[in-house]
Amino acid sequence: MPAVALLGPRQVGKTTLALEVAESRPSIYLDLESAADRAKLAEPELYLSQHADKLVILDEIQRTPELFQSLRGLIDAGRHGGQGKQKGFPKKSGRFLILGSASVDLLKQSSETLAGRIRYLELAPLDAGEVPRDQLDALWLRGGFPDSLLANSNAASLRWRGDFIRTYLERDIPQLGPRIPAETLRRFWTMLSHQQGSLLNAASLARALAVDGKTVAAYLDLLVDLLLVRRLAPWHGNVRKRLVKSPKVYVRDSGLVHALLGIDDHEALLGHPVAGGSWEGLAIESLIGAAPPGTEAYFFRTSAGAEIDLLLKRPGEHKPWAIEIKRGLSPKLERGFYLACDTINPQHRRVVYSGSERFPLSENVEAVALPDLCEELAST
Known part of the structure; x- marks a missing residue:
């Protein structure tokens, strides 16, 4: 299972999804449209390594695409025995949930930076198979x-x-x-x-x-x-x-x-x-x-x-x-x-x-x- 999942497009109930995922395991949610949450990631490796035992949900990732480089390093460190072992957290998979718009440049950058570490899921509007x-x-x-x-x-x-x-x-x-x-x-x-x-x-x-x-x-x-x-x-x-x-x-x-x-x-x-x-x-x-x-x-x-x-x-x-x-x-x-x-x-x-x-x-x-x-x- 990949260490990162990217869901899109931006507009389809992502916050609700994130909250549902968060209820299933220890997690932390960061909205990257919020100046306060972006400030927490001034030193991303330091901040995220402190939460290696949690699922980190990064919403609106297109606002800070430079984070992909930091995520790559943290994912690789976890795979090779670094952060991520504590409290039984699976270090090799499901560590980050990334939510963002289906931007062409964003998809290209994420696929280049996180090749082999990411799985993409399209979050489409509800359809006839999903409503009463x-x-x-x-x-x-x-x-x-x-x-x-x-x-x-x-x-x-x-x-x-x-x-x-x-x-x-x-x-x-x-x-x-x-x-x-x-x-x-x-x-x-x-x-x-x-x-x-x-x-x-x-x-x-x-x-x-x-x-x-x-x-x-x-x-x-x-x-x-x-x-x-x-x-x-x-x-x-x-x-x-x-x-x-x-x-x-x-x-x-x-x-x-x-x-x-x-x-x-x-x-x-x-x-x-x-x-x-x-x-x-x-x-x-x-x-x-x-x-x-x-x-x-x-x-x-x-x-x-x-x-x-x-x-x-x-x-x-x-x-x-x-x-x-x-x-x-x-x-x-x-x-x-x-x-x-x-x-x-x-x-x-x-x-x-x-x-x-x-x-x-x-x-x-x-x-x-x-x-x-x-x-x-x-x-x-």
Whole structure:
């Protein structure tokens, strides 16, 4: 087990997680946005060596990336018989829990400095496999950020998401390095929300923003690296078909989609053109989150119209799961799904829909509720 774990992104309930971890063993929590806590680490080796018998939780590590060098020395000293033995503390593993934003530079620096000493865990928003089934509609509307999902009202939830978007654009992203005008990045993020689940059309986005294609690619790379946008790759298997080569793009949290588009309640959501793409995005994030680590995710589309919304190839399996996503209680499959399945010959064929019962749609194809398919992917 690695000596250090890095969890991200910054905004998803990290303090709650840290407190839960702290309850399970002796620990000390340092918030590196606090001047007082940063002052304690003026001599990091001296201070941290005094707490070698505890789990040290370092929150907002992106504020002090220079700590990585000190952590490397302390970890190596513990591995070779230095600090860490007292009070039965396991000197070789689990000594530091590091929480921070998924900054590209931070991830690069931590991987270079702590190679072989660190394990990365992505802390994503809550998904359909993690909330009670009676909260699925609220999850869809409000998204999976805990403070948004559990707000007292839809209006309070929308205010939280609006504040989050503004803070992230105006404070957090500039602190991570990129110097992009906040309003420009917000416009780009909003454009992606309007096109939720569509094929990436970089030229169209570039024209709308009055920038070139390379700039659009840089903006997209940034949002993908910050775990705010998913770029779903097209299937690239060896099939004798003309496959679509452009990726599909999703804003990963449905609540942020709705906040960026000004959708404030279920009635407005159900009447908005983005409803189908928004539901599809929630389902995709939930299913990928439920699948075992190392699962590969794709979509399938040919120029002739054969299409599957999501292909999941789990570790050790030679054939993918073919998953079509439908919003509504009476899912109907188009001919393109069957044509795509004939080409790929998937291991399982599932249709996610908005109902709660499981039933066959045709031979080898089952309609399944989203939480049930999350459980199936996680357990089989």
